[in-house]
Amino acid sequence: MSNEDKNFVKEVTNIEEDFAKWYTDIVLKADLADYTGTKGCIAIKPYGYAIWENIQKYADELFKKNGVKNVYFPVLIPESLLQREKEHVEGFAPEVAMVTEAGGKNLDEKLCIRPTSETMFCDLYAKWLSSWRDLPFVYNQWCNVLRWEKETKPFLRSREFLWQEGHTIHETKEEAENRTLQMLEIYADVIENLLAIPVLKGRKTEKEKFAGAEATYTVETLMHDGRAIQAGTSHYFGQNFTKPFDVKFQNRYGKEEYAYQTSWGISTRLIGAVIMAHGDNRGLKLPPRVAPIQVVVVPVMMNKDGVKEKATEVYEKLRDEFRAEVDLRDNYTPGYKFNDWELRGVPVRIELGPRDIENNVCVMVRRDTLEKQTVSLDEVNNKLKELLEDIQKNMYAQCEKIREERTTTATNLDEFVKNLEEKQGYIKTMWCGDTACEDKIKELTGAHSRCIPFKQEKIGNKCVCCGKNATTMVVWGRQY
Amino acid sequence: MSNEDKNFVKEVTNIEEDFAKWYTDIVLKADLADYTGTKGCIAIKPYGYAIWENIQKYADELFKKNGVKNVYFPVLIPESLLQREKEHVEGFAPEVAMVTEAGGKNLDEKLCIRPTSETMFCDLYAKWLSSWRDLPFVYNQWCNVLRWEKETKPFLRSREFLWQEGHTIHETKEEAENRTLQMLEIYADVIENLLAIPVLKGRKTEKEKFAGAEATYTVETLMHDGRAIQAGTSHYFGQNFTKPFDVKFQNRYGKEEYAYQTSWGISTRLIGAVIMAHGDNRGLKLPPRVAPIQVVVVPVMMNKDGVKEKATEVYEKLRDEFRAEVDLRDNYTPGYKFNDWELRGVPVRIELGPRDIENNVCVMVRRDTLEKQTVSLDEVNNKLKELLEDIQKNMYAQCEKIREERTTTATNLDEFVKNLEEKQGYIKTMWCGDTACEDKIKELTGAHSRCIPFKQEKIGNKCVCCGKNATTMVVWGRQY
Numbered sequence: 001m002s003n004e005d006k007n008f009v010k011e012v013t014n015i016e017e018d019f020a021k022w023y024t025d026i027v028l029k030a031d032l033a034d035y036t037g038t039k040g041c042i043a044i045k046p047y048g049y050a051i052w053e054n055i056q057k058y059a060d061e062l063f064k065k066n067g068v069k070n071v072y073f074p075v076l077i078p079e080s081l082l083q084r085e086k087e088h089v090e091g092f093a094p095e096v097a098m099v100t101e102a103g104g105k106n107l108d109e110k111l112c113i114r115p116t117s118e119t120m121f122c123d124l125y126a127k128w129l130s131s132w133r134d135l136p137f138v139y140n141q142w143c144n145v146l147r148w149e150k151e152t153k154p155f156l157r158s159r160e161f162l163w164q165e166g167h168t169i170h171e172t173k174e175e176a177e178n179r180t181l182q183m184l185e186i187y188a189d190v191i192e193n194l195l196a197i198p199v200l201k202g203r204k205t206e207k208e209k210f211a212g213a214e215a216t217y218t219v220e221t222l223m224h225d226g227r228a229i230q231a232g233t234s235h236y237f238g239q240n241f242t243k244p245f246d247v248k249f250q251n252r253y254g255k256e257e258y259a260y261q262t263s264w265g266i267s268t269r270l271i272g273a274v275i276m277a278h279g280d281n282r283g284l285k286l287p288p289r290v291a292p293i294q295v296v297v298v299p300v301m302m303n304k305d306g307v308k309e310k311a312t313e314v315y316e317k318l319r320d321e322f323r324a325e326v327d328l329r330d331n332y333t334p335g336y337k338f339n340d341w342e343l344r345g346v347p348v349r350i351e352l353g354p355r356d357i358e359n360n361v362c363v364m365v366r367r368d369t370l371e372k373q374t375v376s377l378d379e380v381n382n383k384l385k386e387l388l389e390d391i392q393k394n395m396y397a398q399c400e401k402i403r404e405e406r407t408t409t410a411t412n413l414d415e416f417v418k419n420l421e422e423k424q425g426y427i428k429t430m431w432c433g434d435t436a437c438e439d440k441i442k443e444l445t446g447a448h449s450r451c452i453p454f455k456q457e458k459i460g461n462k463c464v465c466c467g468k469n470a471t472t473m474v475v476w477g478r479q480y
Numbered sequence: 481m482s483n484e485d486k487n488f489v490k491e492v493t494n495i496e497e498d499f500a501k502w503y504t505d506i507v508l509k510a511d512l513a514d515y516t517g518t519k520g521c522i523a524i525k526p527y528g529y530a531i532w533e534n535i536q537k538y539a540d541e542l543f544k545k546n547g548v549k550n551v552y553f554p555v556l557i558p559e560s561l562l563q564r565e566k567e568h569v570e571g572f573a574p575e576v577a578m579v580t581e582a583g584g585k586n587l588d589e590k591l592c593i594r595p596t597s598e599t600m601f602c603d604l605y606a607k608w609l610s611s612w613r614d615l616p617f618v619y620n621q622w623c624n625v626l627r628w629e630k631e632t633k634p635f636l637r638s639r640e641f642l643w644q645e646g647h648t649i650h651e652t653k654e655e656a657e658n659r660t661l662q663m664l665e666i667y668a669d670v671i672e673n674l675l676a677i678p679v680l681k682g683r684k685t686e687k688e689k690f691a692g693a694e695a696t697y698t699v700e701t702l703m704h705d706g707r708a709i710q711a712g713t714s715h716y717f718g719q720n721f722t723k724p725f726d727v728k729f730q731n732r733y734g735k736e737e738y739a740y741q742t743s744w745g746i747s748t749r750l751i752g753a754v755i756m757a758h759g760d761n762r763g764l765k766l767p768p769r770v771a772p773i774q775v776v777v778v779p780v781m782m783n784k785d786g787v788k789e790k791a792t793e794v795y796e797k798l799r800d801e802f803r804a805e806v807d808l809r810d811n812y813t814p815g816y817k818f819n820d821w822e823l824r825g826v827p828v829r830i831e832l833g834p835r836d837i838e839n840n841v842c843v844m845v846r847r848d849t850l851e852k853q854t855v856s857l858d859e860v861n862n863k864l865k866e867l868l869e870d871i872q873k874n875m876y877a878q879c880e881k882i883r884e885e886r887t888t889t890a891t892n893l894d895e896f897v898k899n900l901e902e903k904q905g906y907i908k909t910m911w912c913g914d915t916a917c918e919d920k921i922k923e924l925t926g927a928h929s930r931c932i933p934f935k936q937e938k939i940g941n942k943c944v945c946c947g948k949n950a951t952t953m954v955v956w957g958r959q960y
Contacts, residue, residue, distance in 0.1 A: 034607070036553065036600070037558055037600075037603050038556045042554075043551065043552070043553045043554065044552040045551055046619065069526035069530075070526065071526055071529050074640055075521075075624055075626070078517055094583060094584055096582070099579055099580075100581060101590075102576070102628040103574060104574055113555075120517075123516070127514070128514075133811065143624070146555070148582040160555055331613065
């Protein structure tokens with residue numbers, strides 16, 4: 001083992017000791033992103049961006065199958081537009097970045113960099129909408145947004161981030177509500193089937209809902225350390241924005257009516273969720289379906305006759321079917337390379353040395369379990385296909401297991417606090433529906449209500465906080 | 481003919497009478513884009529954005545085949561970074577939009593919204609680069625940029641636009657120069673093979689080159705009215721930025737050296753070029769390969785038994801192989817629909833009425849020539865495939881013909897002015913290489929040098945302006 005090898009794994013902070021430090025180690029050392037000269041904004045590097053491209057591709061195909069059309073609207077929103085809906089501006093004004101000078105002059109009106117685009121969409125929808133026949137508008141944009149966060153963390157909370165924001169208007173309340181839930185199901189599909197993270201679906205409480213929405217629905221995910229990430233949200237606005245923005249149409253009965261609106265988004269924050277849900281002490285662990293590199297061929301004793309050539313041959317057969325790489329770097333040892341590709345979370349590594357070649361085999365190593373198996377070189381592609389499917393399933397199962405282990409119930413505050421201290425995670429409780437209880441729990445424990453799950457259970461019948469009669473079951477947890 | 485039909489085509493301004501007005505008519509009426517409440521910024525609507533998505537897909541695949549990796553870097557650049565390269569800041573400072581307030585406070589340092597990202601890339605490359613083994617960095621981002629133009633025009637000159645900007649650094653001058661030209665060839669491929677517009681390849685003069693570049697290469701295109709559009713540019717920077725930004729590495733011989741840099745970009749301006757290069761009095765005319773809808777089935781006498789069903793059946797067979805639509809709107813006449821789809825530039829329309837169905841045929845109408853042909857319903861897909869290929873070729877040929885007709889030569893200024901007045905277009909002349917002559921020609925005629933073409937010809941041997949000995953042949957033209 002060279003010096004490089006010995007020190008390599010040590011460089012990543014132990015996941016059990018300091019999860020936050022482990023996380024930023026992975027972000028930097030797996031080459032996903034880096035800090036920049038613009039405070040609070042990251043540079044997404046090729047390996048990190050390729051994960052985002054795979055998420056985009058998968059989600060965008062689902063969107064299009066479900067009637068969503070892509071558009072692009074301005075990044076700058078006149079201040080007066082942003083201010084037209086009262087709750088919305090209260091929610092976002094403190095985080096907005098303002099353009100006040102342009103082309104060497106002070107502007108007459110300040111321009112906000114979009115923190116989200118409900119206002120811009122409503123302004124244009126008002127211009128384009130006249131009859132019920134024009135409806136629905138089901139538009140989406142993939143773009144950058146800015147929110148001036150005080151504390152930032154790569155991917156999870158960055159001042160600038162990439163996302164998609166869908167904004168739709170509809171003829172009826174029912175249609176809009178259905179669209180809100182339809183998009184939530186699509187997000188659940190992306191997160192569960194592509195990212196191998198199980199989601200908890202539900203509705204946000206009044207306190208936690210989006211500024212200006214009637215209802216916010218969420219897909220919640222639980223990380224390795226038991227903190228939650230809100231992985232995607234879908235909002236139903238009713239006519240909250242369409243009234244102040246005058247988005248109206250002549251309905252089927254010849255009467256003027258305001259349209260019913262939704263919006264929904266997922267962002268590069270999902271990359272943070274993938275890291276935190278799956279990673280371990282060796283580094284990143286990527287689900288095969290979203291991994292930019294699904295398999296890497298690492299030759300052993302590369303300078304022996306024919307090894308490089310055979311490794312290249314195996315790689316060339318793989319690359320038609322998989323996202324494959326071959327590591328022919330001559331300034332690193334195989335040991336260093338193994339560690340390096342594990343750190344980067346590549347689902348399968350193929351090791352190939354002179355003796356393997358003699359026996360017409362190679363060794364396949366899974367990143368999720370680190371299991372090794374010897375595979376005939378005639379069956380590499382078939383075996384890999386099976387293996388990747390199995391890894392995808394296993395990673396989901398592992399994640400679900402962690403979630404189960406970290407989900408508890410509580411019927412009073414003592415139990416709540418004790419659970420959270422002993423095993424941070426989701427806590428299921430009954431709730432009276434009063435924001436005061438939510439505030440108290442947050443103050444006492446740092447936990448937010450994650451959501452009112454669609455799948456309700458009965459954990460007694462009293463509010464965990466005030467002991468009064470409960471209306472619903474809520475899931476709580478600390479969050480990123 | 482209903483009233484709607486009669487007025488429909490008239491609404492588009494005649495292309496020969498007022499080309500500028502015709503252009504904005506097409507942009508608005510073909511639903512490509514619209515003006516917004518943010519002055520100088522447009523909203524790209526679904527139909528316009530789908531064109532951009534097709535351009536992105538085609539170009540991005542070529543990029544990736546050629547070793548380009550995508551990244552995403554911050555939209556905000558600290559003012560001090562932008563100012564570090566002298567020529568660059570002089571070129572861009574007058575057009576920059578500035579964020580001065582964020583999160584409710586005045587910023588200590590102003591942040592520029594990127595007008596282009598050479599400075600941000602150099603700053604990060606300096607951080608990441610240490611050895612020749614790290615090189616090259618061949619990174620690209622698809623993103624929005626802002627340039628505070630005084631006069632704007634949808635797609636062609638918008639304050640905010642979408643583009644890709646590639647930024648690379650290399651170990652040697654030769655490698656960087658090769659990359660500059662390699663990307664220019666890729667742009668030529670996109671524009672000629674996808675957009676069916678012939679390009680003129682060459683090098684920009686000192687006057688016209690990018691602020692801070694050693695050399696700028698361009699692919700120039702000629703529009704229907706004889707004005708030119710710079711459709712894509714590729715820049716070689718040498719060490720102009722890498723020195724002030726300290727982007728250095730240890731070379732193969734153990735010495736410190738500054739990297740050699742390139743950048744290259746194409747933008748949503750290409751949508752403007754497609755409109756202006758191909759359109760006619762009926763509206764937009766889209767090359768099949770980039771058309772969001774390649775074929776539309778329009779039933780005639782839709783309420784007769786079986787017509788709607790047959791039209792749907794034909795559409796369903798088409799949509800597996802082509803980007804197809806069926807127009808079943810019940811509040812428009814077939815005549816209106818024909819006009820509408822012509823305005824939107826759909827390459828082929830299929831008309832299908834009761835008599836056609838009886839005879840097991842349909843009528844295919846090409847948008848480029850308006851020729852009609854009767855086709856057996858058993859051969860629709862095969863015939864359409866042929867037809868689309870033929871349309872793509874023919875549109876390129878038509879565009880090339882216009883360019884030939886609008887290309888003249890001049891050996892003195894009188895001839896130059898006369899040519900430009902009689903038939904606006906490209907003018908080939910010899911040139912002494914002096915910027916003073918370029919300035920004089922611009923002042924006198926409004927024409928800029930388009931480029932010094934790679935394919936040189938001899939148009940005499942004296943400069944068209946000063947009459948002194950000429951060094952090169954230059955192509956001139958008025959521009960958008």
